[in-house]
Amino acid sequence: MGKDIKRCRIGDRVTPLPQVSCGKCPACKAGNTFECEKWEPIDYNPRYNGGYAEYVVVGELDAIFLSENIGFVEAAALQPMAVGLNSVRQADLGIDDQVLIIGGGSVGLAIAQWAHSFGITHVVLSEMVENRRKVALQIGATAVIDPIQDKDAAAGFQRITGKRPTIIFEAVGIPGMIQKCIGMADPGTRIVVEGMCQEVDHFEPMQCTLKHLKLIFPYFFQLNEYRYVIEMMRQGRIDPNPMITHTIELDALPEIIQAMQKPTDQIKVIVTYHP
Numbered sequence: 146m147g148k149d150i151k152r153c154r155i156g157d158r159v160t161p162l163p164q165v166s167c168g169k170c171p172a173c174k175a176g177n178t179f180e181c182e183k184w185e186p187i188d189y190n191p192r193y194n195g196g197y198a199e200y201v202v203v204g205e206l207d208a209i210f211l212s213e214n215i216g217f218v219e220a221a222a223l224q225p226m227a228v229g230l231n232s233v234r235q236a237d238l239g240i241d242d243q244v245l246i247i248g249g250g251s252v253g254l255a256i257a258q259w260a261h262s263f264g265i266t267h268v269v270l271s272e273m274v275e276n277r278r279k280v281a282l283q284i285g286a287t288a289v290i291d292p293i294q295d296k297d298a299a300a301g302f303q304r305i306t307g308k309r310p311t312i313i314f315e316a317v318g319i320p321g322m323i324q325k326c327i328g329m330a331d332p333g334t335r336i337v338v339e340g341m342c343q344e345v346d347h348f349e350p351m352q353c354t355l356k357h358l359k360l361i362f363p364y365f366f367q368l369n370e371y372r373y374v375i376e377m378m379r380q381g382r383i384d385p386n387p388m389i390t391h392t393i394e395l396d397a398l399p400e401i402i403q404a405m406q407k408p409t410d411q412i413k414v415i416v417t418y419h420p
Contacts, residue, residue: 150205158211160220161203162371163187168206176368178207197398199418209371212379218392218415219378222251222385225413226374229255231366232339236312238263243308245298246270246286247326248316249277251413252339254284254388256314261285262383267306271298276390276410283387299329315340323360324348332356339363388413 146155153159166173166181173181187193193202211220229252238244244260246253249272260268262285270281271290278289288305295301302310311334313326318340326336327348336358353360377383391414393401398416405411 147205152205153208157208158213158217159208160211160223160375161187161201162207162209162368163224164207165193165202165204166207168204173206178368179365197395197416199420209368209375212375215375215378218389219385221415222389222413223371223374223378225251225388226255226258226378226383226385227366227371228252228339228363229259230370230374232256232314232337232363233259233263234370235361235363236314236335236337238265238312240264240266242311243302243306244268244312244314245302245310246314246316247292247298247322248272248314248318248340249274249281249289249412250316251388253314253316254281254412255385256316256339257281258285258383258385261287262377267302267308269298269302269305269310271295271301274408274410277408277412280387280390280412284384297329299331310334312337318342320344320346322346327352327356327358330356330358333358335359335361337361337363385413389415391415392417394419 164187165185166178167183170182187201233256242265244265246256249270257268257270268286269288269290270286271292272278273292281289290298290301292298299310309331313330313334314337315322315326316339320342322340323338323346330336390410390412393414393416395416395418401414
């Protein structure tokens with residue numbers, strides 16, 4: 146514990162945001178800690194040790210208290226649930242919207258669960274991996290699409306529901322996916338880019354203009370959204386457990402990381418450590 150720590154005590158059950166913020170700048174005081182003037186990530190950062198170290202340094206103000214009925218396994222899934230919540234909120238979801246999700250990883254599944262929770266009639270998820278499609282149906286999707294069979298997911302959406310998607314969530318994050326969503330979108334569609342592609346990508350701005358599309362690039366989540374997820378989990382109204390497919394010991398981590406390069410039944414993998 147740092148010498149000036151006042152809010153937390155040894156023995157408190159907390160989950161940290163993947164960051165350290167100052168808590169003093171205007172953004173922090175407004176609850177937008179990811180816009181902190183002194184914001185630092187804790188992953189890939191030798192100053193804080195990253196995610197797989199035995200001990201990780203986290204900020205006092207970025208440690209959120211857990212209620213007694215939320216276990217550490219569920220708490221490890223809070224981050225994708227918060228990302229999914231922020232994505233749905235940024236999409237300005239309405240009860241008349243028709244939701245198509247491209248990608249069934251943990252964030253895509255979280256988006257499906259939140260869209261279902263907010264009462265959307267049709268929540269259709271497109272995913273290549275069969276096990277992820279099965280979990281999507283457990284977690285809130287009203288239907289699923291195999292993109293190998295339905296290469297145009299919007300057409301598959303229409304075949305299943307009789308309607309066209311009004312919001313497309315891109316949750317894959319590989320080059321070409323944004324353009325694929327643009328190509329299948331109807332005029333006026335909102336495309337929410339949550340896939341976090343880390344390479345240079347290309348898409349056609351003119352096609353966006355002619356279709357008057359709205360591209361939205363959400364930025365992680367806000368502190369109040371993280372707290373909201375915890376409260377919804379405490380009440381049993383949101384459950385990340387179906388996406389938690391594996392629990393492994395630390396020494397199995399290299400093997401599972403290699404396996405996840407071409408996923409089969411893995412979605413959210415929990416790493417346990419027993420010193």
